[in-house]
Amino acid sequence: MPRRARLDAPGTLHHVIVRGIEKRKIVDDDQDRSKFVEKLGETSQITQTAIYAWSLMTNHAHILVRSGTVGLSSFMRKLLTGYAGYYNRRHNRHGHLFQNRYKSIVVEEDAYFKELVRYIHLNPLRAKMVESMMGLDRYAWSGHSGIMGHKAYDWHDTAFVLNWFGKRRRSARLSYRNFVEKGIAMGRQPSLVGGGLVRSAGGWSEVKALRRIGTKEKGDDRILGSGNFVSHVLSEADLVNKYRLASLDRKKAALEIMAHCCQDSGISLQALSAGSRVREVSKVRHELSWRLTKELGLSFAEVARLLGISTSAVAKVIMGKRMNKLQ
Numbered sequence: 001m002p003r004r005a006r007l008d009a010p011g012t013l014h015h016v017i018v019r020g021i022e023k024r025k026i027v028d029d030d031q032d033r034s035k036f037v038e039k040l041g042e043t044s045q046i047t048q049t050a051i052y053a054w055s056l057m058t059n060h061a062h063i064l065v066r067s068g069t070v071g072l073s074s075f076m077r078k079l080l081t082g083y084a085g086y087y088n089r090r091h092n093r094h095g096h097l098f099q100n101r102y103k104s105i106v107v108e109e110d111a112y113f114k115e116l117v118r119y120i121h122l123n124p125l126r127a128k129m130v131e132s133m134m135g136l137d138r139y140a141w142s143g144h145s146g147i148m149g150h151k152a153y154d155w156h157d158t159a160f161v162l163n164w165f166g167k168r169r170r171s172a173r174l175s176y177r178n179f180v181e182k183g184i185a186m187g188r189q190p191s192l193v194g195g196g197l198v199r200s201a202g203g204w205s206e207v208k209a210l211r212r213i214g215t216k217e218k219g220d221d222r223i224l225g226s227g228n229f230v231s232h233v234l235s236e237a238d239l240v241n242k243y244r245l246a247s248l249d250r251k252k253a254a255l256e257i258m259a260h261c262c263q264d265s266g267i268s269l270q271a272l273s274a275g276s277r278v279r280e281v282s283k284v285r286h287e288l289s290w291r292l293t294k295e296l297g298l299s300f301a302e303v304a305r306l307l308g309i310s311t312s313a314v315a316k317v318i319m320g321k322r323m324n325k326l327q
Contacts (some may be wrong), residue, residue: 008071008104015116015192015224016072017103018080019060021096026059026083028091033141036061036083041155043079050157053116056122056141062106062120076102078196108225112192114164118183121147126188128142133181147176192224249294254306261288273308285309289317 020026027033036056040063044051048068055062067075068127084097107116121136121144130136137148145151147158165179166172183189223230262269265284272281272288285307293314294304300314 008067008073009069010067010069012072013064013066013107013113014072014108015058015110015120016063016065016076018076019099019102020120021099023059024097026061026097027056032087032090035086037141037153039079039083039086041153043075044155047075047078049075050160051143051155052113052157052161053120054143054156055120057123057127057129062123064113064116064120069252072104076104083306104222106223106225108223108229111226112224112227114179115189116192117161117164118180119189121180124184125184130219133177133184136180137177145178148173250298251302251306253305254292254296254298257291258288258306273306286317289314293318 018026027036033056035250040051040054043049044065047070049072050066051063052066053062053064065072065075080098080102088094088098107113124130124139124142125133125136129141132138136142136144138150139145140151143156143158146153146156147161162169162172162176165175249252258269258272261284262272265280267278267284269282271278274286288307289303292298293300293308298306300311300318303314304311
């Protein structure tokens with residue numbers, strides 16, 4: 001079965017799991033751990049990706065993120081390639097460090113945010129990397145210590161997490177810690193590590209119960225959430241894909257218009273997009289700025305990239321044209 005596209009709209013909440021290739025280690029010691037956490041922070045700030053929960057294990061890592069304007073894929077590519085390059089250099093190795101395809105699950109925030117923060121931060125305790133809640137409170141390689149105020153990272157949005165547990169920081173921390181501690185007795189909770197109808201409903205028996213009463217729920221293994229949430233996410237993804245296709249069609253049409261204008265004016269496409277200030281080239285740019293925005297609906301930024309000029313230059317042309325029409 002071919003792989004389906006990721007659901008990667010900016011602003012989406014994702015539970016991301018990255019694993020070492022063939023279940024091998026991704027960190028050997030605290031120097032590696034420090035570098036992974038450093039890369040995680042740097043990349044989150046560069047891509048404006050919010051980090052709410054994270055745990056770095058020996059051969060895998062869990063991260064709860066809200067993707068920024070560049071989307072999740074760009075964030076993960078920068079993080080994984082940056083860290084893998086460091087790891088390979090330090091350990092004199094070659095080849096892939098991580099499994100080729102990290103796992104990402106779109107999460108219904110209201111229903112699963114707190115549960116996933118707890119699940120992710122309890123990983124070191126479940127794996128016996130620490131022996132107790134007190135050990136977890138100060139464990140350096142999980143976001144739990146940051147929320148408890150023992151380890152501060154500028155990029156870790158602890159305030160957003162604590163707001164789920166109270167308005168005052170001290171009482172919110174106590175409430176958060178109690179909530180996490182109660183999760184120890186719940187075990188590994190595999191339902192939180194994937195998406196799909198069975199997981200979202202709480203098990204196959206719950207799905208069958210829904211069907212017996214005639215309730216139809218939509219499921220998707222890329223999404224952890226209710227049927228309504230799944231339908232909403234998939235509809236949004238369809239709109240995004242249609243927009244991308246439309247954008248490609250508009251760009252193709254734009255290039256054809258540019259080629260015709262250049263041919264009629266006796267200038268080259270290269271001169272047009274290379275920033276030439278020759279009078280004839282500038283004249284064609286003015287005409288194209290207007291046509292590409294008005295006829296094709298391209299944004300000023302898209303037109304600027306095609307014509308090799310600044311966005312403000314395109315805006316100036318459009319405003320000038322509009323003023324002339326009013327006179």
